[in-house]
Amino acid sequence: MASAQEAAPADEDINTVVVTGIKKSYIDAVRAKRANIEVTDGISSDGLGRFPDLNVGEALQRVPGVQINREAEGRNATINVRGMPGSYAQTTINGVAFAAPPSLANDQGSPLGAFNSDIFSAFVIQKSPMANAPSGGLSGNVDMQIAPALSRKDGGMIKGAYEYNELGGTVAPAFTLGYNKHLSENLAVFGTVAYRKENFRRDTLRFNGYSRLTPALTGLTNAQFAATYGDYYSASACPTSGSFCQPLATVLGTSAFNTSTTGSKGNTGVYALDAIRQYTRTNEGDLWTASGGMEWKPNTSTKVGIVGYYTDRDLPKTTQHFLINAVWAGAGTMTPSGTPVQTSDGRWLYETVTHNNFPAKISTRQYGQHQKAGGIVANAEWSSEEWKIDGVLALSKGENSSIETELNLQTNSVSGGGSNGISGTITTGFGDLDDFSYSVTPSPQNRLFTSGWVWQGAPNSINANASDPAGYLQPGGVYYFSLSGSESLAEETVNSAQVNVERFVDFGPIKSIKGGVQLLQNKFQSRGFRNMGYGLQMQNITADMVYTPSFVGDFMNGNADITTNWITFDAERFIKAVTPVTPYTPSGGGLTTAGFNIQYADGAFADYNYNTQNDVSQAYIQFKFDTDVLGHRVRGNFGTRYESTDNTIDSYDVITPFTNSVGSLSNFEWQSIENSYDYWLPSAIFAADITDDLLLRGAYYKTYVRPQARQFSPVTRITPSQTLNAGLSTPSISVYDTSVRIGNNKLQPYLADSYDLSLEWYNRPGGMVSLAYFKKIITGRVVATSDPAILCPSDGSTWGFGALSWDGQYCTATALSTPTRIVHVNASGAYNLDKDTTVEGVEFAIQQNFDFLPGFWRNFGGNFNYAYTESKSPAIAPFPGISKHAANAILFYETSKYGIRAVYNYRTDYPLNANGTYTGGARSVKERGQLDLSASYNLTDAVTISLDAYNITDEKRYEYENDERFVRWIDYDGRTVTLTARAVF
Numbered sequence: 002m003a004s005a006q007e008a009a010p011a012d013e014d015i016n017t018v019v020v021t022g023i024k025k026s027y028i029d030a031v032r033a034k035r036a037n038i039e040v041t042d043g044i045s046s047d048g049l050g051r052f053p054d055l056n057v058g059e060a061l062q063r064v065p066g067v068q069i070n071r072e073a074e075g076r077n078a079t080i081n082v083r084g085m086p087g088s089y090a091q092t093t094i095n096g097v098a099f100a101a102p103p104s105l106a107n108d109q110g111s112p113l114g115a116f117n118s119d120i121f122s123a124f125v126i127q128k129s130p131m132a133n134a135p136s137g138g139l140s141g142n143v144d145m146q147i148a149p150a151l152s153r154k155d156g157g158m159i160k161g162a163y164e165y166n167e168l169g170g171t172v173a174p175a176f177t178l179g180y181n182k183h184l185s186e187n188l189a190v191f192g193t194v195a196y197r198k199e200n201f202r203r204d205t206l207r208f209n210g211y212s213r214l215t216p217a218l219t220g221l222t223n224a225q226f227a228a229t230y231g232d233y234y235s236a237s238a239c240p241t242s243g244s245f246c247q248p249l250a251t252v253l254g255t256s257a258f259n260t261s262t263t264g265s266k267g268n269t270g271v272y273a274l275d276a277i278r279q280y281t282r283t284n285e286g287d288l289w290t291a292s293g294g295m296e297w298k299p300n301t302s303t304k305v306g307i308v309g310y311y312t313d314r315d316l317p318k319t320t321q322h323f324l325i326n327a328v329w330a331g332a333g334t335m336t337p338s339g340t341p342v343q344t345s346d347g348r349w350l351y352e353t354v355t356h357n358n359f360p361a362k363i364s365t366r367q368y369g370q371h372q373k374a375g376g377i378v379a380n381a382e383w384s385s386e387e388w389k390i391d392g393v394l395a396l397s398k399g400e401n402s403s404i405e406t407e408l409n410l411q412t413n414s415v416s417g418g419g420s421n422g423i424s425g426t427i428t429t430g431f432g433d434l435d436d437f438s439y440s441v442t443p444s445p446q447n448r449l450f451t452s453g454w455v456w457q458g459a460p461n462s463i464n465a466n467a468s469d470p471a472g473y474l475q476p477g478g479v480y481y482f483s484l485s486g487s488e489s490l491a492e493e494t495v496n497s498a499q500v501n502v503e504r505f506v507d508f509g510p511i512k513s514i515k516g517g518v519q520l521l522q523n524k525f526q527s528r529g530f531r532n533m534g535y536g537l538q539m540q541n542i543t544a545d546m547v548y549t550p551s552f553v554g555d556f557m558n559g560n561a562d563i564t565t566n567w568i569t570f571d572a573e574r575f576i577k578a579v580t581p582v583t584p585y586t587p588s589g590g591g592l593t594t595a596g597f598n599i600q601y602a603d604g605a606f607a608d609y610n611y612n613t614q615n616d617v618s619q620a621y622i623q624f625k626f627d628t629d630v631l632g633h634r635v636r637g638n639f640g641t642r643y644e645s646t647d648n649t650i651d652s653y654d655v656i657t658p659f660t661n662s663v664g665s666l667s668n669f670e671w672q673s674i675e676n677s678y679d680y681w682l683p684s685a686i687f688a689a690d691i692t693d694d695l696l697l698r699g700a701y702y703k704t705y706v707r708p709q710a711r712q713f714s715p716v717t718r719i720t721p722s723q724t725l726n727a728g729l730s731t732p733s734i735s736v737y738d739t740s741v742r743i744g745n746n747k748l749q750p751y752l753a754d755s756y757d758l759s760l761e762w763y764n765r766p767g768g769m770v771s772l773a774y775f776k777k778i779i780t781g782r783v784v785a786t787s788d789p790a791i792l793c794p795s796d797g798s799t800w801g802f803g804a805l806s807w808d809g810q811y812c813t814a815t816a817l818s819t820p821t822r823i824v825h826v827n828a829s830g831a832y833n834l835d836k837d838t839t840v841e842g843v844e845f846a847i848q849q850n851f852d853f854l855p856g857f858w859r860n861f862g863g864n865f866n867y868a869y870t871e872s873k874s875p876a877i878a879p880f881p882g883i884s885k886h887a888a889n890a891i892l893f894y895e896t897s898k899y900g901i902r903a904v905y906n907y908r909t910d911y912p913l914n915a916n917g918t919y920t921g922g923a924r925s926v927k928e929r930g931q932l933d934l935s936a937s938y939n940l941t942d943a944v945t946i947s948l949d950a951y952n953i954t955d956e957k958r959y960e961y962e963n964d965e966r967f968v969r970w971i972d973y974d975g976r977t978v979t980l981t982a983r984a985v986f
Contacts, residue, residue, distance in 0.1 A: 024862055024895050027848055028767040033125065038637055038688055040700055040757045040773065042066070042846070043125035055951060055977065057113040057124070061143070064126050065773075065844045065866035068887050068908050071958050071972070072926065073106070074203065075284050075319065075370060078114035082126060082140040083775065084840060084870035084883035086110065088709040091130075091138035094145050095308060095378050098135040098521065100399035102314075102372035103491040105711055112401070115314045115372040117195040117290035119160070119177045122148040128775070129700035129757045132621040132640035132684045133501065133517060139706045139753045139777065147308050150189035150296035153181040160983045166201045168558060168975030169283070169551075173198035192293035199316060202283050204557045206437070206971045208429060209276035209327065211350070211962070212335070215252050217727050218275075220334035220357075227258035233341070233349050235268035245269040245348050254731035269347050272967075273337045273354040274429055276327030277439060279563050281552045286316030286370070304382045311375040322550060323364035324567045326356065326425055326441065331727060332414040333359030342431075344964035353428045358420045361446050362411040363547075365570035366486065367404075374399040376495075389503040399493045405486035406532060406595050408570045409471075410447045410547065413479050421479055425564070432927075432961060432968035438562040446566045449547045450475055454482060454539040458663055468662040468722065470533035470600050484534040484579070487605040488593050490527070491711055497521040510628035515640075519619040525710045529609025530593040533600035533663065536583030546575045557973040560957075589666030602664030604742065607718035610653035610669075613710055619644045630689070637687035645679035646707075650746050652715045658801030659721060674715070674746045680705055694764060700757040705750040708783050708831075715746035719800050723817075723824060736823045739814070741800050743791065743830030751781040751833065759844075767850045767862075776841040781833040784878035792828040802826050834878050842870035864891040884911040902935040913960065924969050927959035944984045951977045 029045040042064045058078025062069040066083045073079045082090040087110020092101055101111035127134060127142040134142060157180035164173040179193035212218055216226045231249050236259050239246030247270045249263050250256035289312070296306035328335050337351035344350055376397025383390050415421045422443060430436030454473035455463050463474050471485040501517035547568045556563050584590055585598040593599055599606060623640030656670045684702035691697055723737035730736045759773035786792065793812030797805045803816030805826060817824040846866035852859045867888040872880040886909040893902040907930040932954045937947035952974065960970035 040129040045123040076114045077112035085140040089140040091142045097395045099397040100493040100495040102399045102401040119195040120292040132623045132642040162981040164979045169202040171200045173200040187298040190295040194291040197288040204973045205280040207278035211272045212275040213270040232266040236263040271349040273351040279324040281322045285318035288314045307379040309377045314372040316370040321366040325362040346963040355426045367406045369404040402490040407486035409483045411481040431966040441564045444566045486532040488530045492526045494524040510626040513625040516622040521617040523615040525613045531600040531603035531605035532597040535585045537579040541578040602659040608714045612651045616647045634690040639685035642682040648676040650674045696761045705752040717744040718742040741828040753779045773844040779838040786832040836875045838874040884908045899938045904933045949979045
């Protein structure tokens with residue numbers, strides 16, 4: 002059965018086996034790979050107008066060298082290509098750069114989950130893009146292809162689907178309608194519209210950080226602490242860096258308690274979990290995606306066409322529910338139990354710990370997400386025996402927004418030897434979920450008072466030192482409420498015009514000379530705000546605005562022994578009751594999109610209010626050759642591309658330090674910065690027919706990638722508030738931290754020289770065995786800086802802390818420090834690394850259809866691919882996100898009546914960078930495999946039903962810090978099943 006969505010196949014040789022369905026999709030991919038000059042891999046529709054996967058990213062992970070990032074929440078489906086983060090790949094539509102919804106997360110690339118795969122006919126990974134291809138694909142170009150109108154078969158397709166998510170028992174319908182029509186032999190139109198309801202959930206346990214025990218954290222005297230834990234702390238001074246060693250004298254502020262057994266068991270100290278978050282995210286909304294176009298061929302030499310696309314993914318009801326319990330500096334105590342174990346990094350770790358008198362918190366966050374993209378690609382082509390001239394005009398716009406309103410209810414710890422009455426015992430399980438448990442008393446953990454709240458943005462009768470614009474406090478200071486939340490908006494526009502001219506020649510091996518020019522303009526606008534709690538109508542609160550949610554009873558489908566002492570806000574009711582707010586005029590006024598006052602002093606405003614524009618002029622020349630070498634055909638091309646970029650950044654930069662924790666619009670001023678750069682980007686590729694079935698390819702290309710707009714903000718952010726650092730403080734000296742995030746407005750693109758070599762054996766129709774090697778040498782990779790001259794300038798720059806001094810480890814504000822009080826300035830920023838990073842690997846793939854076998858066996862087929870990737874980079878800048886080993890095993894059985902497919906995807910562990918509110922070193926993601934199943938049955942020649950099941954093995958996703966026993970994160974999505982009916986007409 003053939004689909005009306007599908008592009009008509011190109012001319013086939015007489016040995017091609019004509020099939021449809023699952024088998025056809027793999028045959029089409031092999032045919033395309035063999036026909037292309039470039040090194041490519043890809044997937045195509047299964048002939049039924051579908052990619053049997055949850056989203057575009059899930060489909061692409063079947064391609065050798067592509068991995069999906071499951072840490073991306075909300076099925077955003079970001080991917081890595083050849084191990085490198087998503088921002089290292091260039092995403093195109095029909096070979097043209099376009100504006101996808103911008104990523105709002107560091108280094109993850111475009112959220113491919115914003116598109117319904119039903120509008121596409123194929124996805125191709127161009128692993129060695131040539132001079133005529135858009136630059137920017139350091140790891141490769143991901144081309145999402147929409148077949149043009151004249152290549153499509155006449156007819157229509159209608160599809161209805163019903164998705165069931167086992168976690169929470171949520172359901173979601175979907176439908177697709179498409180139609181293709183040749184109005185004449187030379188004029189055709191097509192259109193496709195697809196809708197999908199999104200209604201799913203993810204449950205997560207986040208082990209936020211591990212603290213090394215101190216007297217302050219344990220509530221013990223120096224003598225008691227030394228007697229209990231002294232054997233695990235060093236009796237002498239430790240190396241200044243490179244180990245977890247900690248002297249007991251440093252922890253106690255004196256060497257008086259050192260004994261003969263100090264350090265006898267270890268020198269790193271002992272650690273225990275200091276914070277845990279039980280977290281459920283529910284995603285609700287709609288995804289609409291459409292494509293359409295027309296194509297006209299007025300004569301044999303001329304063809305014009307246009308393709309348009311639009312996608313709108315709106316998840317306004319996405320909500321995050323947290324239970325956040327933690328021992329903070331000076332708030333609560335930790336009492337481990339059992340015996341600590343030594344982990345692979347040398348540290349000693351307790352599995353079980355009891356927290357007492359700690360800040361106990363619930364947090365409910367309305368987290369609406371909205372991703373949009375749309376554009377057109379128009380082209381015209383004229384050709385003769387000697388010439389081919391074509392032009393492309395592409396206009397596109399992408400938007401991404403995240404609107405968060407955060408409601409927090411907390412019971413604070415009580416100081417001075419008192420207690421808030423809350424106690425909780427955690428057993429981490431050392432990363433084994435079966436052994437995890439958590440319990441909290443009393444019940445309910447939190448209380449919502451209906452009156453008496455006082456805003457904490459200014460000193461008041463309850464708190465003379467108040468400086469918390471988000472918060473409200475009850476008399477007595479124990480019960481706390483805050484409203485905050487970040488709003489993040491990004492908009493990108495990409496417009497381009499290109500003309501290509503190719504002259505066919507017969508000049509020895511040279512068969513054509515092709516050149517082109519392109520003008521491209523990329524505009525990026527970023528906006529960000531942080532809500533604060535001023536002006537809320539707190540008198541409208543009622544006690545029933547918190548409740549026990551249903552997910553408490555089936556968290557992770559019962560696989561996690563969590564505390565059920567967990568309530569959450571009825572967010573819609575609460576927000577409606579406390580709004581509209583009273584504007585806070587001293588800050589300069591202004592409300593966020595959600596209708597709350599803006600906290601200008603928060604980093605969300607300082608980081609994300611800027612515009613960038615890149616005006617790019619490009620030209621290339623490329624020579625195609627085809628010749629015989631020792632009786633073997635060798636073909637390919639070589640050329641070079643020149644690109645010149647004028648870059649303008651307009652940023653809402655901080656010009657004066659904030660005088661309070663609210664800040665003011667007057668602390669900022671628009672500033673403009675201009676940069677420019679240009680590059681020559683040579684490339685070459687050859688494909689040699691060693692035999693009729695054996696093909697050798699080799700390629701070289703140079704390209705560059707601009708720093709991801711949202712990853713490296715040009716705005717300098719200063720946080721002057723001083724926070725006690727209990728880990729560095731001693732009984733005689735208090736250490737306080739401040740922070741500066743340095744703007745990165747002078748960052749340059751990073752470049753790469755890429756080399757590819759592949760050997761491909763097309764042993765039979767639809768079959769292939771390939772082995773490929775690649776190497777990429779990256780220059781100027783953008784990384785976090787460690788340069789003291791940047792992080793601790795002696796004159797203090799314009800940060801407002803006065804003169805600074807660097808002692809080899811810490812930057813101290815000398816004017817703010819005294820013999821008993823030290824103020825550290827913790828600056829961060831990014832720069833272009835001056836040493837190379839190398840990424841290299843091997844990719845193996847085998848695909849075979851068994852139709853040469855007799856009887857039952859001829860209906861089988863399979864595909865196996867494996868990728869080995871390794872990176873070498875300076876020790877100060879390890880390359881995150883790379884799994885050394887990744888594999889896909891696919892087995893299918895298909896007859897003319899039905900088909901079954903099993904897919905197993907596997908990826909070994911890979912590192913992440915620590916970020917956000919998470920302490921400790923860099924995290925890693927544990928190895929993971931997943932089994933998916935797909936089955937289809939043809940009721941008639943026109944009607945098919947199918948059943949797709951994902952994550953059959955009910956896998957979870959784990960993160961850890963250095964050693965798997967330092968578990969940091971466990972995600973659970975559960976199984977998903979989709980029932981689909983399709984009909985063609």
